[in-house]
Amino acid sequence: MNQSMSMIRTQTPSPLSHPPPPPSLVLPQAMCTSQRIYCCFGQMEARVNSNMSKPSLVAKFSSGWTETQSLFLKQTVNNYSLPLGALLTSKTQDVSTMAFNGDEKIGVLLLNLGGPETLDDVQPFLFNLFADPDIIRLPRLFRFLQKPLAQLISVLRAPKSKEGYASIGGGSPLRQITDAQAEELRKALCEKNVPAKVYVGMRYWHPFTEEAIEQIKRDGISKLVVLPLYPQFSISTSGSSLRLLESIFREDEYLVNMQHTVIPSWYQREGYIKAMADLIEKELRNFGNPDKVMIFFSAHGVPLAYVEEAGDPYKAEMEECVDLIMEELEKRGITNAYTLAYQSRVGPVEWLKPYTDDTIIELGQKGVKNLLAVPISFVSEHIETLEEIDVEYKELALKSGIEKWGRVPALGCEPTFISDLADAVIESLPYVGAMAVSNLEARQSLVPLGSVEELLAAYDSQRRELPPLVTVWEWGWTKSAETWNGRAAMLAVLVLLVLEVTTGEGFLHQWGVLPLFH
Ligand SMILES: C=CC1=C(C)c2cc3[nH]c(cc4nc(cc5[nH]c(cc1n2)c(C)c5CCC(=O)O)C(CCC(=O)O)=C4C)c(C)c3C=C
Ligand SMILES: [Fe+2]
Numbered sequence: 001m002n003q004s005m006s007m008i009r010t011q012t013p014s015p016l017s018h019p020p021p022p023p024s025l026v027l028p029q030a031m032c033t034s035q036r037i038y039c040c041f042g043q044m045e046a047r048v049n050s051n052m053s054k055p056s057l058v059a060k061f062s063s064g065w066t067e068t069q070s071l072f073l074k075q076t077v078n079n080y081s082l083p084l085g086a087l088l089t090s091k092t093q094d095v096s097t098m099a100f101n102g103d104e105k106i107g108v109l110l111l112n113l114g115g116p117e118t119l120d121d122v123q124p125f126l127f128n129l130f131a132d133p134d135i136i137r138l139p140r141l142f143r144f145l146q147k148p149l150a151q152l153i154s155v156l157r158a159p160k161s162k163e164g165y166a167s168i169g170g171g172s173p174l175r176q177i178t179d180a181q182a183e184e185l186r187k188a189l190c191e192k193n194v195p196a197k198v199y200v201g202m203r204y205w206h207p208f209t210e211e212a213i214e215q216i217k218r219d220g221i222s223k224l225v226v227l228p229l230y231p232q233f234s235i236s237t238s239g240s241s242l243r244l245l246e247s248i249f250r251e252d253e254y255l256v257n258m259q260h261t262v263i264p265s266w267y268q269r270e271g272y273i274k275a276m277a278d279l280i281e282k283e284l285r286n287f288g289n290p291d292k293v294m295i296f297f298s299a300h301g302v303p304l305a306y307v308e309e310a311g312d313p314y315k316a317e318m319e320e321c322v323d324l325i326m327e328e329l330e331k332r333g334i335t336n337a338y339t340l341a342y343q344s345r346v347g348p349v350e351w352l353k354p355y356t357d358d359t360i361i362e363l364g365q366k367g368v369k370n371l372l373a374v375p376i377s378f379v380s381e382h383i384e385t386l387e388e389i390d391v392e393y394k395e396l397a398l399k400s401g402i403e404k405w406g407r408v409p410a411l412g413c414e415p416t417f418i419s420d421l422a423d424a425v426i427e428s429l430p431y432v433g434a435m436a437v438s439n440l441e442a443r444q445s446l447v448p449l450g451s452v453e454e455l456l457a458a459y460d461s462q463r464r465e466l467p468p469l470v471t472v473w474e475w476g477w478t479k480s481a482e483t484w485n486g487r488a489a490m491l492a493v494l495v496l497l498v499l500e501v502t503t504g505e506g507f508l509h510q511w512g513v514l515p516l517f518h
Helices: 067-079 084-092 119-130 140-167 174-191 209-218 235-250 253-257 270-284 304-308 314-331 356-365 383-399 415-431 452-458 479-503 507-511
Strands: 007-010 025-028 035-039 044-049 056-062 106-112 197-202 223-228 259-262 294-300 338-343 370-375 404-407
Touching: 106 174, 106 209, 106 235, 119 140, 140 383, 174 197, 174 415, 197 209, 209 235, 209 253, 223 235, 223 415, 235 253, 235 452, 259 415, 259 452, 270 314, 270 370, 270 404, 270 415, 294 314, 294 356, 294 383, 304 314, 314 338, 338 356, 338 383, 356 383, 370 383, 383 404
Parallel strands: 106 197, 106 223, 223 259, 294 338, 294 370, 370 404
Antiparallel strands: 007 025, 035 044, 044 056
């Protein structure tokens, strides 16, 4: 464990005054046995017994504490070895004035994928997406081909994508919905006495993350909470956005000094789980016999290698998320059969299984008649809910023998959900600028709160090569021959691809590799 990971930050012992001083004492965790931690408002003092593995609350003296506050303190101390004093402030008082100095400006950066707003945007949007090494990661030898390949694939895919976007109104609704979510989150934070500015940073289209960061600098934000709008962490989504942020932060003096924290995933939060269960419960009522309906969770897929080779926690988080939603439904007396499958695969490599389309056909064959689709990787309506699920999968289901099909809407600006996001932000504030949770066992989710750098170090740190979505081959006997043979092979592949696309014939069509995308 490195030194910074084994530290805890505590409130300096101070008189019981108001407001508290900022956290200033940093102690190696190993030295914190029976560390006394004073909280300097509300007349309270907490003593924490801590060792390398897990701190625990051993004593608490307070006046005027509610049951919830005591429980919160206990859970917090037992789960995290981080700034206790600040955590106490966040639950008891106005964070903007208590946890931080009055001149601190809090910002929340919502990260999302972005989508083309017009049909003309589709090809350049796809180029940005495929030029991202977290989406198509070529072997080192072929990295120089990332952009030409992105150009080729985006041109190849654009007609099919355009058709999809045309059928949902000529563009993606993602920007509008994310802007509305940002505004609702701002209001919810304000109502909870945490005035903050909320920014939207998209990965592949406007408003780009770079644009949001420029605004954050102009606004003089001093403490930033980074909140990817993906409930589950994946290298291909939150990971890619965080990698971009890391490179932006690294090159900018203002940003290097701006304190931040990241909420990497939040699929396990009670408010989110309850909001999902509410939507499912409501939609089940539209069926004649709700208890006979198969609940069909359809998650966005990722290539299998992300999970098996790069350590992407996405699959594990997804499965846990589905279990939590089903547990919540069970508490409400809803014990329907359910299943989880993965949609939207792209290219010929293996993705997470079972695939949504195969599963729909199988369910039909098994005699399932009522199916309720639940999109689970997204919190906004977009092409993959409005077109892929509502049109393509519905059609497939009806063809496969399903008689009644329903679909749960995406969360959008659902109040329980927005309020829970606001709580997630508030609970993360004490971690802004602090070290990440060092105790693996104490993590509440598979990916812990932390800084951009730490999160990237925890997952996919070596950025191992992943099988590209378009498979290329290598041969040769010496290092240099391998390099040049590889490059020649890649060029040959490119030429053949161009010929295939222009003539519509060739070996890839014969092998069923092209058309590349479904
Ligand atoms: C090529 C590989 C892709 C991976 C891996 C991938 C993962 C992934 N994506 C989302 C969420 C969204 N994807 C969206 C669009 C989109 N994604 C891909 C490819 C991969 N996604 C493509 C080619 C596209 C463009 C649309 C299309 O042509 O099909 C969107 C935006 C949709 C919109 O309305 O504009 C979202 C959102 C997740 C959650 C995920 C992995 C977990
Ligand atoms: Fe995608």
